[in-house]
């Protein structure tokens with residue numbers, strides 16, 4: 043069976059004045075199956091949002107193809123097109139972007155259904171039913187967005203997306219603006235909604251604690267290239283790309299002493315994606331980089347089922363014993379985070 047979403051060799055360039063070019067996305071490919079969550083993670087500026095916007099057809103890709111349910115996206119076929127209306131939805135980082143401050147929450151929730159031509163009575167029923175699924179108190183439906191906490195606002199934002207029973211929701215940093223308690227509640231909500239409705243998610247985020255709990259698979263994006271893709275468990279337990287290890291270590295080991303002794307240190311900052319040199323995107327920051335890395339882009343290699351890594355030196359990374367501690371510590375932190383949410 044073919045994947046529900048199939049992204050093939052997506053490239054997005056933004057030409058700048060003076061002939062320079064921002065290489066925001068450089069040949070990204072992945073698939074998402076029905077009911078599955080793929081997380082796209084990476085530092086700020088790695089191209090996550092641009093990938094999301096190209097997939098939704100909100101901007102045109104420079105190269106590459108995107109298929110949803112076997113049909114090609116783009117050229118008028120996007121989330122706003124009649125053919126796909128309600129089948130793909132979007133959730134933003136700021137709930138304010140999906141909630142109109144002058145419209146009551148209940149009305150906002152029903153709006154996508156009105157687009158679909160659903161009558162008032164059915165809409166009202168679906169809104170109340172969705173509010174129950176969201177854990178939104180019924181009285182919240184009569185409130186304006188500003189009268190709700192950030193966490194409840196984001197619940198409503200997710201509600202507005204799920205209410206049409208879409209097959210795919212693209213979530214762009216849905217938890218980044220929230221405090222840890224609200225974040226844990228949203229994570230829990232996303233998992234429950236997926237179990238209930240079988241919705242697939244493309245989760246775009248740099249918040250790895252959310253990723254760990256929500257995703258089936260994770261793709262790590264660096265300077266517009268996917269450097270590693272693996273089942274979630276595998277990526278957190280045994281990352282094989284130096285960048286994945288560095289990214290996890292920076293989140294998992296805030297203690298500088300520990301970081302120095304046990305994890306890969308990435309030098310410097312993520313460079314700007316303007317006129318990138320050839321070779322591996324990490325070559326300038328990687329402790330393993332040699333002459334070949336600076337001239338040749340490493341192709342993705344399948345190291346295990348569903349586990350792909352684009353690094354000439356992944357065997358050296360595999361030989362390092364640095365990840366077990368990270369993982370245990372990460373699990374501990376995340377468990378604490380989630381128990382706060384449940385309480």
Ligand SMILES: Nc1ncnc2c1ncn2[C@@H]1O[C@H](COP(=O)(O)OP(=O)(O)OP(=O)(O)O)[C@@H](O)[C@H]1O
Nearest residue numbers: 056064066085086087088089090091092093248315
């Ligand atoms: N319209 C545009 N014109 C020029 N450059 C752009 C444009 N949109 C994005 N970029 C650049 O493309 C790169 C990728 O941006 P993008 O917003 O996709 O990153 P991101 O991974 O979503 O980052 P963040 O975590 O900060 O949201 C960045 O260097 C950004 O400055």
Ligand SMILES: [Mg+2]
Nearest residue numbers: 090091092214
């Ligand atoms: Mg972004």
